[in-house]
Amino acid sequence: MLERFKPTWMIERFSDIDPGQLKAHCIKAVFSDLDNTLIAWDNPDGTPELRDWMAQLKQAGIELIVVSNNHAARVSKAVAPLDLPFESRALKPLPIGLKRTLKRFKYQPDQVVMVGDQLMTDVLAANGAGVRSILVKPLLPSDKWVTMPNRWMGNQVMKRLVSADPTMKWQKELK
Numbered sequence: 001m002l003e004r005f006k007p008t009w010m011i012e013r014f015s016d017i018d019p020g021q022l023k024a025h026c027i028k029a030v031f032s033d034l035d036n037t038l039i040a041w042d043n044p045d046g047t048p049e050l051r052d053w054m055a056q057l058k059q060a061g062i063e064l065i066v067v068s069n070n071h072a073a074r075v076s077k078a079v080a081p082l083d084l085p086f087e088s089r090a091l092k093p094l095p096i097g098l099k100r101t102l103k104r105f106k107y108q109p110d111q112v113v114m115v116g117d118q119l120m121t122d123v124l125a126a127n128g129a130g131v132r133s134i135l136v137k138p139l140l141p142s143d144k145w146v147t148m149p150n151r152w153m154g155n156q157v158m159k160r161l162v163s164a165d166p167t168m169k170w171q172k173e174l175k
């Protein structure tokens with residue numbers, strides 16, 4: 001039961017995810033959550049840090065695809081300044097949206113990693129789709145009220161995960 005919520009890796013910020021290390025793990029594409037993972041509500045156009053990371057991924061030949069639960073109009077507007085491909089209405093925590101994205105972009109589950117800030121949606125969906133995952137800390141601690149119950153449940157699950165497996169710690173790099 002608890003295993004379904006377990007991320008493969010825990011890295012504090014997206015920008016600490018080294019494309020070279022992703023390559024070493026045979027990862028060809030990063031599926032990423034949008035809100036509070038790549039962009040924060042107070043900085044909707046993305047930061048120089050994000051643009052720098054996008055350039056590093058590109059150089060490593062790793063594709064970045066946004067996979068969001070939001071509707072197409074909202075995601076399209078958000079990613080427009082970043083020029084990123086995206087899948088909207090992903091229905092996370094269900095695996096259906098990730099599977100749809102795998103099919104559409106022609107990747108196998110083991111070629112992809114899902115990056116996201118929520119155990120209850122991003123990690124659960126990744127595990128359901130057989131995709132490895134990286135849990136990141138939310139960019140901002142303040143949250144939209146709609147995500148607060150998920151966040152609270154995520155924190156409870158995290159406490160149980162850590163007590164069952166003390167090796168679950170935030171890392172600075174992929175191991």
Ligand SMILES: [Mg+2]
Pocket residue numbers: 033034035036037116117118
């Ligand atoms: Mg999020």
